[in-house]
Amino acid sequence: MRISVSSDMDEPVARALVAALQGRGHEVRPHGALRSGGDPQWAVCSEAAAREVADGTADQAVVCCWTGTGASIAANKVPGVRAALCTDAYTADGARRWNDANVLALSLRLTSEPLLTEILDAWFAGEPSEDTEDRQNVDRVRILDHGRNRL
Numbered sequence: 001m002r003i004s005v006s007s008d009m010d011e012p013v014a015r016a017l018v019a020a021l022q023g024r025g026h027e028v029r030p031h032g033a034l035r036s037g038g039d040p041q042w043a044v045c046s047e048a049a050a051r052e053v054a055d056g057t058a059d060q061a062v063v064c065c066w067t068g069t070g071a072s073i074a075a076n077k078v079p080g081v082r083a084a085l086c087t088d089a090y091t092a093d094g095a096r097r098w099n100d101a102n103v104l105a106l107s108l109r110l111t112s113e114p115l116l117t118e119i120l121d122a123w124f125a126g127e128p129s130e131d132t133e134d135r136q137n138v139d140r141v142r143i144l145d146h147g148r149n150r151l
């Protein structure tokens with residue numbers, strides 16, 4: 001997959017994330033502190049990565065900041081993006097399964113490299129649920145994207 005990755009800080013775990021994604025065969029599109037000349041403000045680089053998912057340049061994105069909160073907030077402002085801040089593998093699996101999340105948000109502070117591996121394993125193994133209620137919930141979120149009562 002083509003995966004946009006942003007981080008507002010050039011932290012070892014952010015570099016490990018890029019290497020892990022490449023090691024899994026993904027094409028990484030770096031943003032923020034991960035790219036020479038990139039704008040490292042979390043609101044800017046998270047939005048840039050998320051926009052690539054929304055416009056189809058990327059299949060998914062991983063957005064990072066110290067807490068993960070700013071990155072997830074900014075990404076979720078982009079219509080079509082469902083960003084989930086995941087602090088463990090169970091949450092990452094649920095985000096893919098029940099939320100059809102297309103952007104993974106991570107905390108640079110909390111995510112150790114072993115935990116990163118667990119989260120990525122769960123994220124990439126997870127498939128969106130076909131359950132009717134789950135799909136209806138995701139559709140409701142799509143309606144919210146547009147600010148009006150249609151998909």
Ligand SMILES: O=C[C@H](O)[C@H](O)[C@H](O)COP(=O)(O)O
Pocket residue numbers: 008009042065066067068069070071
């Ligand atoms: O949600 C915000 C993020 O956690 C930032 O990474 C945090 O604000 C640190 O940014 P700075 O080092 O620019 O203060």
